[in-house]
Amino acid sequence: xxxxxxxxxxxxxxxxxxxxxxxxxxxxxxxxxxxxxxxxxxxxxxxxxxxxxxxxxxxxxxxxxxxxxxxxxxxxxxxxxxxxxxxxxxxxxxxxxxxxxxxxxxxxxxxxxxxxxxxxxxxxxxxxxxxxxxxxxxxxxxxxxxxxxxxxxxxxxxxxxxxxxxxxxxxxxxxxxxxxxxxxxxxxxxxxxxxxxxxxxxxxxxxxxxxxxxxxxxxxxxxxxxxxxxxxxxxxxxxxxxxxxxxxxxxxxxxxxxxxxxxxxxxxxxxxxxxxxxxxxxxxxxxxxxxxxxxxxxxxxxxxxxxxxxxxxxxxxxxxxxxxxxxxxxxxxxxxxxxxxxxxxxxxxxxxxxxxxxxxxxxxxxxxxxxxxxxxxxxxxxxxxxxxxxxxxxxxxxxxxxxxxxxxxxxxx
Numbered sequence: 302x303x304x305x306x307x308x309x310x311x312x313x314x315x316x317x318x319x320x321x322x323x324x325x326x327x328x329x330x331x332x333x334x335x336x337x338x339x340x341x342x343x344x345x346x347x348x349x350x351x352x353x354x355x356x357x358x359x360x361x362x363x364x365x366x367x368x369x370x371x372x373x374x375x376x377x378x379x380x381x382x383x384x385x386x387x388x389x390x391x392x393x394x395x396x397x398x399x400x401x402x403x404x405x406x407x408x409x410x411x412x413x414x415x416x417x418x419x420x421x422x423x424x425x426x427x428x429x430x431x432x433x434x435x436x437x438x439x440x441x442x443x444x445x446x447x448x449x450x451x452x453x454x455x456x457x458x459x460x461x462x463x464x465x466x467x468x469x470x471x472x473x474x475x476x477x478x479x480x481x482x483x484x485x486x487x488x489x490x491x492x493x494x495x496x497x498x499x500x501x502x503x504x505x506x507x508x509x510x511x512x513x514x515x516x517x518x519x520x521x522x523x524x525x526x527x528x529x530x531x532x533x534x535x536x537x538x539x540x541x542x543x544x545x546x547x548x549x550x551x552x553x554x555x556x557x558x559x560x561x562x563x564x565x566x567x568x569x570x571x572x573x574x575x576x577x578x579x580x581x582x583x584x585x586x587x588x589x590x591x592x593x594x595x596x597x598x599x600x601x602x603x604x605x606x607x608x609x610x611x612x613x614x615x616x617x618x619x620x621x622x623x624x625x626x627x628x629x630x631x632x633x634x635x636x637x638x639x640x641x642x643x644x645x646x647x648x649x650x651x652x653x654x655x656x657x658x659x660x661x662x663x664x665x666x667x668x669x670x671x672x673x674x675x676x677x678x679x680x681x682x683x684x685x686x687x688x689x690x691x692x693x694x695x696x697x698x699x700x701x702x703x704x705x706x707x708x709x710x711x712x713x714x
Contacts, residue, residue: 341373403673473572516573592618600619
């Protein structure tokens with residue numbers, strides 16, 4: 302007989318907005334418990350009352366409430382949670398803020414509040430393209446370089462495997478109209494195809510040449526070219542570089558990472574595919590972000606933070622060793638973020654040089670989260686803890702027990 306399953310959901314929701322931060326020590330919450338055997342169900346929040354409800358029609362839910370997540374049975378009759386997000390989106394303030402109302406995986410706790418909301422999620426192994434949330438700040442791990450890493454590293458956690466499969470949320474690849482697709486060197490300028498038209502020259506150096514190493518780009522709304530190297534040199538004036546005392550972390554604080562004229566934010570990293578035969582080539586607008594290939598390191602980039610039309614950005618280049626690294630607001634940490642929503646000692650990063658495992662553990666009452674990018678398959682009898690906006694939710698799948706018919710019931714029939 303084919304097994305069937307049911308889903309148990311326990312949802313605790315803040316009564317106040319609190320800027321998308323869930324304070325695990327706050328008692329002002331509403332709680333809703335729900336059990337379902339339905340094959341497809343939407344969990345929603347009412348726009349008017351903030352109460353959690355369920356519905357079986359996406360059209361109905363969009364009219365009267367906000368979808369938190371969707372629970373659906375697959376072909377094996379087991380539940381998986383659906384987190385509907387765009388696979389590619391532009392890094393702007395609105396898109397980044399909208400991620401607050403998506404599903405986030407709650408990392409294990411070692412700090413305040415665990416006595417009330419102690420979760421037993423599996424250890425989460427960090428990897429490239431993960432989106433992290435610490436307090437109200439979001440970071441993307443844009444590069445992980447661990448030479449000894451293997452595929453077995455990702456097979457210990459189904460969230461890691463899913464996020465690895467679907468790649469980056471913010472995959473920035475320039476369109477043909479955003480770069481000069483004709484490679485021009487000095488000897489070619491007399492051909493007059495590109496060399497004598499002012500709008501085709503770099504607005505900084507007024508040069509017309511373009512190569513794969515130094516292409517001409519259009520990265521903003523000004524519709525004028527600028528050389529890759531010229532732009533990097535210009536942005537360097539707005540970047541402050543710091544290194545922690547033990548030399549393990551280098552931080553780049555970018556005061557204004559956008560066009561001076563049209564205010565369009567620049568991407569930190571982008572790719573260009575010059576022709577069908579070539580592989581996409583990566584470009585960084587800050588020097589020093591890539592270390593030697595035989596080095597264990599990662600790069601974290603803060604997602605768009607706008608203030609007075611300035612795209613403020615923090616980038617951390619972290620060398621990995623068997624020494625634990627701390628993240629927090631205090632200047633005694635290895636990785637420092639001064640935002641008020643970051644605890645003084647917010648999290649611990651651990652790296653095992655023997656097998657390449659990289660983990661992050663929460664020490665804050667506001668938690669550490671990682672964005673779930675795609676379907677999260679549930680394992681029977683294993684409780685999963687997630688956060689959606691101001692709701693802290695745990696779900697568990699159990700095998701549905703068939704009601705046994707007693708002899709007395711048979712006799713009465």
